[in-house]
Amino acid sequence: MNRISPRVDVAFKKIFGVEENKDLLISLINSIVSNEDQVVDLTLLNPYNPQNFYRDKLSVLDIKAKGIDGKRFNIEIQISDEADYDKRALYYWAKLYTEQLRVAEDYSLLSKAIGIHILNFVSIPDAAKYHNVFHITEKDSGLLYFKDLELHTIELKKFTDNSNEELSDIIVKVKNSLDVWLAFLTRNDLLRTDNLPKILDNPELKKAINVLEVMNFTDAEREAYEEHLKWLRIEANSLKKYGEKARAEGRAEEKIVIAKNLLKSGLTNDLIAASTGLTIEEINKLKD
Secondary structure (H helix, E strand, O other): OOOOOOOOHHHHHHHHOOHHHHHHHHHHHHHHOOHHHOOOOEEEOOOOOHHHHHHOOOOOOOEEEEEOOOOEEEEEEEOOOOOOHHHHHHHHHHHHHHOOOOOOOOHHHOOOEEEEEEEOOOOOOOOOOOEEEEEEEOOOOOOEEEEEEEEEEEEHHHHOOOOOOOHHHHHHHOOOHHHHHHHHHHHHHHOOHHHOOHHHOOHHHHHHHHHHHOOOOOHHHHHHHHHHHHHHHHHHHHHHHHHHHHHHHHHHHHHHHHHHHHHHOOOOHHHHHHHHOOOHHHHHHHHO
């Protein structure tokens, strides 16, 4: 069987959402959040439990954690595009924030809540960056007043969307610690602990690769994994077909542009056909 994909939520939580791999979650969070929100240690609020998963296959496989300073984190990886994902992300943040406060407790006890959404699709087409950070700010001045709300979106497709890329292509993109984790999440199939390039050679990444290599699933986990993996394969196949169609359409358009220029130059239809591969009939239509 091929190596398990960490982009599938079941595998993602088995890697980052268990006590023995807490160091990996800390490293992932710290690669995403600002310097002031860096985590030294944390408590998993919903650690992954195979028994609970077996009883409830439909459970949401997000990861909730609390830092030693009280800040709350919700980390989720999402395979397939869903309508109104922005509303879902905001709803998750609201639950994370309000769950802190018990009845009759003071609002001053509320700590900052940070939502981190790792997406295997493009959710914000208007943004070129793969990592975007959202706050509530004043419309005109940009003043940050409601400081407890922070949402991160990380769109994996904007980091790499080419299954044919080699390790050397990925290395060129690695500029920071978050890029290291994205290399793991998107192209772990290229990574080997005994042959990592210097920029990827760190203990947390090596541990994550080893965890992935020895990971075992229960029957229920395997069923969920295969079902979610199917989404990845369908999406990858669709993208491949779309890419091939786009390239073919691009080549056809290029031929037409060349043919039009050659017609302006006064070349015969036969010469234009030989140069572009278009038929005489297609060239005559361009004349019309």
